[in-house]
Amino acid sequence: MATVVVPALLRKLTNGVERVPVSGRTIGQVIDDLERRFPGFREQLLQNGDLKPSVAVSIDGEMGTGGLLDRVRENSEIFFIPAIGGGT
Amino acid sequence: MAAATDERNFKVIGTRPIRHDGVDKVTGRARYGADYAFPDMLHGKMLRSPYAHARIKSIKVDKALALPGVKAVVTSADFPELPDKMEAAGEAPVNLAHLSENLMARDKVLYDGHAIAAVAATSPHIAEEAVKLIEVEYEVLPPAMTVEDAMKPGAPIINPKLRNKEEGDKPTNVAAHIQFKRGAVEAGFKEADFIVEREFRTAMVHQGYLEPHNAVAIYNADGKSTIYTSTQGSFAVRALASAVAGVPETSLKVVPAEIGGGFGGKLTIYLDPIALVLSKKTGHPVKMVMSRADVLRATGPTSGSTIRCKMGCTRDGKLTAAEIWMAYEAGAYPGSPVGAGAMTIIAPYNIPNMIIDAYDVVVNRPKTAAYRAPGATNAAMASETIIDELAEKCGIDPIEFRLKNAVKEGDPQTAGPPYKRIGFIETLEAIKNSPHYKSKLEGPNRGRGVASGFWFNVGMNSSAVVNLNADATASLVIGSVDVGGTRAAQAMVAAEVLGIKAEDVRPSVADTDTIGYTDMTGGSRTAVTTGAAVFMAAEDAVRQLKERAAKRWEVKPEEVAYQDGVLSCGDKRMTIKEMAAQFARTGGPISGRASINLRSVGPSFATVCVDVEVDTDTGKVKILRATCAQDVGKALHPSYVEGQMQGGTAQGIGWALNEEYVYDDRGNLRNFGLLDYRMPTCLDLPQIETIIVEVPAPGHPIGSRGVGEVNIVPPPAAVANAIARATGVRMTELPMSPPRLLKALLKKRGSADTQVAAAGR
Numbered sequence: 114m115a116t117v118v119v120p121a122l123l124r125k126l127t128n129g130v131e132r133v134p135v136s137g138r139t140i141g142q143v144i145d146d147l148e149r150r151f152p153g154f155r156e157q158l159l160q161n162g163d164l165k166p167s168v169a170v171s172i173d174g175e176m177g178t179g180g181l182l183d184r185v186r187e188n189s190e191i192f193f194i195p196a197i198g199g200g201t
Numbered sequence: 202m203a204a205a206t207d208e209r210n211f212k213v214i215g216t217r218p219i220r221h222d223g224v225d226k227v228t229g230r231a232r233y234g235a236d237y238a239f240p241d242m243l244h245g246k247m248l249r250s251p252y253a254h255a256r257i258k259s260i261k262v263d264k265a266l267a268l269p270g271v272k273a274v275v276t277s278a279d280f281p282e283l284p285d286k287m288e289a290a291g292e293a294p295v296n297l298a299h300l301s302e303n304l305m306a307r308d309k310v311l312y313d314g315h316a317i318a319a320v321a322a323t324s325p326h327i328a329e330e331a332v333k334l335i336e337v338e339y340e341v342l343p344p345a346m347t348v349e350d351a352m353k354p355g356a357p358i359i360n361p362k363l364r365n366k367e368e369g370d371k372p373t374n375v376a377a378h379i380q381f382k383r384g385a386v387e388a389g390f391k392e393a394d395f396i397v398e399r400e401f402r403t404a405m406v407h408q409g410y411l412e413p414h415n416a417v418a419i420y421n422a423d424g425k426s427t428i429y430t431s432t433q434g435s436f437a438v439r440a441l442a443s444a445v446a447g448v449p450e451t452s453l454k455v456v457p458a459e460i461g462g463g464f465g466g467k468l469t470i471y472l473d474p475i476a477l478v479l480s481k482k483t484g485h486p487v488k489m490v491m492s493r494a495d496v497l498r499a500t501g502p503t504s505g506s507t508i509r510c511k512m513g514c515t516r517d518g519k520l521t522a523a524e525i526w527m528a529y530e531a532g533a534y535p536g537s538p539v540g541a542g543a544m545t546i547i548a549p550y551n552i553p554n555m556i557i558d559a560y561d562v563v564v565n566r567p568k569t570a571a572y573r574a575p576g577a578t579n580a581a582m583a584s585e586t587i588i589d590e591l592a593e594k595c596g597i598d599p600i601e602f603r604l605k606n607a608v609k610e611g612d613p614q615t616a617g618p619p620y621k622r623i624g625f626i627e628t629l630e631a632i633k634n635s636p637h638y639k640s641k642l643e644g645p646n647r648g649r650g651v652a653s654g655f656w657f658n659v660g661m662n663s664s665a666v667v668n669l670n671a672d673a674t675a676s677l678v679i680g681s682v683d684v685g686g687t688r689a690a691q692a693m694v695a696a697e698v699l700g701i702k703a704e705d706v707r708p709s710v711a712d713t714d715t716i717g718y719t720d721m722t723g724g725s726r727t728a729v730t731t732g733a734a735v736f737m738a739a740e741d742a743v744r745q746l747k748e749r750a751a752k753r754w755e756v757k758p759e760e761v762a763y764q765d766g767v768l769s770c771g772d773k774r775m776t777i778k779e780m781a782a783q784f785a786r787t788g789g790p791i792s793g794r795a796s797i798n799l800r801s802v803g804p805s806f807a808t809v810c811v812d813v814e815v816d817t818d819t820g821k822v823k824i825l826r827a828t829c830a831q832d833v834g835k836a837l838h839p840s841y842v843e844g845q846m847q848g849g850t851a852q853g854i855g856w857a858l859n860e861e862y863v864y865d866d867r868g869n870l871r872n873f874g875l876l877d878y879r880m881p882t883c884l885d886l887p888q889i890e891t892i893i894v895e896v897p898a899p900g901h902p903i904g905s906r907g908v909g910e911v912n913i914v915p916p917p918a919a920v921a922n923a924i925a926r927a928t929g930v931r932m933t934e935l936p937m938s939p940p941r942l943l944k945a946l947l948k949k950r951g952s953a954d955t956q957v958a959a960a961g962r
Contacts, residue, residue, distance in 0.1 A: 118617045121382040121556075166287050166294030171618040176660065178798040194616040195379060195540035196294060197657050197724070 115189040117147060123193075126151045135191070140170055141181030143191060158193060169196040212765070213696045214903060217840045218703040220689040226459075234415035234431035234458040235490045242417070243272055243321040245472075245479050245489040246328035248335050249499060250310035250317055253344035253565040253868025254357060257308060257317065257337060264334040265320055270327035273482040274335065276318045277307040280478065281447040285362060299534035301445045303568045304471060310339070311359055311533035312567050313869045314498025321479040321487050344565035344868035345374060348507050348528040351564045359533065359563045376535030377561040379543055381615050389522025389554030393513025395594040401583040403917075403935040404861030405505035405530060408572045409852070409880050412461025413491040414500060418476035426480070427454045428473050433463040433682055434721025438473050439713045445474035446481075453477075456712040457682045464852070465571030466501045468723050494873040501570020502862060504529040504537040508583040510546070518595045520606045522554040523547050525583075529561060529576065532568035537561045538576030541657070544615045545914070546580035548655035549625055549806060550588070550606040557615070565868050571723060573849060574656040574910035578856060578917060582935060585652035585918030590931065599651045599922070600633045603808075624832030624896030625806035628653065631830035631892045632808045638828075646815045647825070648927030653808040654914025658907030659724030660799030664717030665734040667695050667742045669791040673766070673778035674705040675742070680719025681731040683710055685848075685909060686841035690728050691735045693837055694903065698739035700766030700777060717796045725907020728837055729898075730799040736902045742793030746780055749787040803898025803906040807831040809850060809915035813923040820943030822858055822924060824885070827916075830892035834906030839893060846912045847889040853916025855881040861936050 114134040119127050127133055133151075137143040147154040158168055163180055170177035171192040177183040185191065225231040262274040283297035306315050318335050322328035345351035345359060351374035358372045365375050390396060416430040426448065432438050435455040443450040460467065472489040479487040491500070509526040525546055529537035543559035592602035607626045611619050632638050632651065642649050666678040677695050681687055692706035699706070719731065743763050750768040751758040753775075761770045766777040784791050812825040829846045836842040859879040863872045872878045897904025921932045930945045 121380040122378070160287070166289040171616070174618050174621060175800045176802065178660075178800050190618075192617045194618075195544070197541050197544070197659060 115143065115185050115187065115191060117143060117191045120193055123154070123157055126153045138185055139181060140177060140183045140185060140191070143185055144181070167196050169194050211697060213693045213703050214835065214837050215839065216693070216703070217838060218689060218693065220686055221692055221708055222683065222688050231459045233412060233461055234417065234429060237417045237429045237458065237488070239417070239419065239486040242486040242488055243323060243479070243483055244325040244328050245319050245321045245476055245487050246325065246332050247316045247475070247495065248318040248332045248337070249495070250306065250313060250315040252310055252339055252341050253313045253346070254342040254359065255310050255339040256342060257306060257310060258340055259338045260318060261336040262318065264336070265331040268327065268331045268334060270323040271320060271331045272323070272485065273321045273479055274318055274331070275475065275478050275482065277305045279482070280305055280445060280474070283444060295441065296534065297444050300441060303534055304445060304475060312565050314495070314567060315533070316499065319475045319479060321483050321485070346564055346566065346864055346868055347505070348530055348560070348562040348564065351562050352528065352560070359565060363535065363563065374563045375560055376531060376563055379540050379559040381543055381557045382555070383613070384554030386522050386524055386554045386556045390513045392515065392521040394516040395591055396511065396513040397587050397590045397594070398509070398511035399583070399587060399931070399933050401508045401510065401586070401933045403506045403579040403582055405502045405566060406856050406860040406862070407497055407502045407878065408464035408466035410462030410464055410466055413493060413496045414467070414471050415490040416472040416476045417486060417488040418473065418480040419486040420477060420480040422484070425452050426477060427456060428477060429456045429458055430473055431458050431460045431467060433460065433467045433684060433723050435680065435682065435713050436718055437468060437721055438470055441470045442473035442477060445470070446477045448477070454712055454714045457710060460682055460684055463684050464573050465575060465723060468571050468721050469501060471500055493875060497873040497878055498870050499567055502567060503572035503575060504531065504539070504569045504579065506530065506542070506579040508579065510583040510587050512584070512587045512591060514591045514595065516595060518592065518597045518602050518605045520550055520552045523552050524555070525557045527557070527559045527580065529579065530564045530566060530569065531561050532566045533563060534568045535561055535563060537569055538571070540576070542576030542580040545577040545655050546584045548615050549603070549608060549653050551608050551612045552606070566862070573852065573913040574654070577654060577656055577914045578853060581652060581654045581914045582917045582921065585915065586921050586931065586933070589650070589652070589918070589922040589925070600629050600638070603653060604629050621803070621899050622896060623804060623806060624894050625653065627894045627896055628806050628808040628830040628832055631894050632810050632828065635810070635828055635830070635892060637810055637826055637890060642812050644814070646817055646927050647812065648923040648925065649810065649812050650919045650922030650924070650926060651808065651810050652915035652918035652922060653806060654911050655804065655806055656725065656907070656911035656914060657804050658729065658802050659726050660730050660802040661720040661724070661726055662796070662798050663719050663731040663734040664796040665691070665731060665738040665794065666716065667735070667738040667793040669742055669781050669784070671782050671784060673701060673781040674707065675699060675701065677706050677708040677735065678711050678716055679708065679731055679735065680711055680716040681727045682722045684722050685845055686838060687722065687727045687731065690837040690841060691731060694732050694735045695739045698736055698743060700764065725805065725909040729802060729901060729905050729907055730797065732837065732905055733799055733902055734795045734797050737795035737797065738793040740793065741795060742791055745791045745793065746777065749780055750775055753787065801900030803834050803901065805832055805906045805908070805911040807911040807915055809919045811916065811919040811923045813920060813927055815924060815927045815942070817928065817946055820939035820941070820946060822920065822937065822942065824854060824887060826887055826890070827854065828890040828892065829912050830894055831908065831912055832894040832896050832906060833908045834898040834901065835895055835904040836893050837903070837905060842893055842908050843891040845908045846891045849910065849912030850889045850916050851881055851886055853913040854886060854920060856935060857917035857920040857937055859936050859938055
């Protein structure tokens, strides 16, 4: 199964658990699975049915570019992190 | 995307051709935003708040409108109210309500210089006079100018609607709390032999671009409009200006003018929708150009900050734990770069146990904007000073200390994902082996300091078109605004793939109607992502060349080879020039194109070494020598890479020693000109030495990493560490200006005198 590494401030939703095995072939399905087991994730990560603009996703060290449609592999490691902009 | 090109085969990349836009720039023919003029054009000027925090009770514009030559006055009533939530408008998350209110205040003014109304008149002077005739009645409110002021109980609430997740429905000035956590921090500190903890303050500083913001807007009777503007991102201007002005996004064309510096400060908008609404109201083109005072009072500085940083290490120099609290001034609306600060502050080091709490805090100052590696310079001032002090306590050379703890491929980043191949260690080795670091520094009150920095770099979206001409030259069309020589660099990429000379590629920066969507020139992404798009567009053109040759030679396209401008298959050969001349008879024009969203981006590290001499009577610091080593992946045009490294280091030194926003106790900015807002000049700096480190970025066709930002991150800490070596005084506040340093020196001297006196008793 893929693993979501839960951001520190969202670990209250998982009773402090940092690494959560998840099912799903896309980021959208992974979030559905998280929400089913730990209600509150969807509100933290989604807005108008899509990822919040302030949330970025790292899948196996690559930044996601396809939003909820990004593919997740069987053993993927997934991080939800603040989106970053730059200056020059 | 093709596999990485073997760097030994590069023929154009890595060379130093003369920039394509050089002649236009040096002859004054290049058109900057303020150069645009149109028949019947009006001139716009803004009325700005004289108060840091006040409620607007009324605005009367009758007298201004009655002035001969005045054609229109607009206030917030002329702009739509926008949703109070984060939206993906343009290139970064934006709260459109905050953006709109920042450009034209509604119920309250939130900082000295906040725009309240705008006038369009037949001359700039009439517009200025009319602005003075606008009558505003204010209810003045107490300001909160620092994060400490804004976070304390009973602080004036700046935005009554602002809430955060942790405080529930209670009005607050804390817009967000971010936390990163790893391992067991308390246990980590128990393992430490040395622990250093200090509190740091860094001043709000401005990007200091020479060209003020400007915009010329033309609203046509058919509802279509055009904006000519100085921006780092024309598509962002299109998205944001159309939203604020209340016009359909695709009815607006944005033409990016030449840009006189941005450094992140021209990623957002200020004048564009104001000029557009004035144009719509009057039926005339409207031009607006800021004064320097407007720029400093009302456009994006970067955050001042307070950072408490505690780190511990074993006697042999292994870091065991870090505990960090950081709060950044967002300005009047949420959105400081504290998240990036948190993710960069200890990014260069593998620390098994850490906790970082970061707070985004609104204050009565201008809304902050991006500035070169936003958030990272403040952060590094704290962490790199502590690292230096720990190295000192261990009796270990500061570079060796960093090498003991440096992150490498596979180590976790602060947010968790592992690093891919990175070049931090190589930058440390480069400084360690540099003539600068190996040289002796002698003389009284002189010291040498070292510091390092990290920046993510971003990928995002870029488009490129390569059109092959009949004479085998090419035109290159990109949407990335050329801030630092990217036209030339992109032309070199196209030339490399096409096997022609860089001078035979003519690059153009196109408007939003002419090129596919392209994100901003920012995040150090242009050479990388637009470079990859250009590489792929040129490959697409080569693919078409091969198809033409295959058709002519009656072979399969994959049997045709292409190298150095020559097509070949067995003993058949044809040059690009011969093929290009026949394009009309072999299938039509050859035009390669690519639009990409780059996933894999290589982050950058830099290490800076600085020698200083401190005048202990005045507190003035002289920079004797400075060297920057930076991992750039692969330098496309080394001269422009060196220019970026020098520029970032120079700005970092300015931030270190002199630059700061100075507000009085009523919240009015006192230094809104460049005589008083003290940026370094060539008289303040030595020639900054550069060492280009090239550790190719995985997943990029050329191996490039962003080069524009990370170089600003280490200098303040490097200067602070040099001052500590020179004087024994650890500075914890930026800027380390003469009065501030002198005070610290006198305090140390006083303390030493007291000790001497006590010893003598």
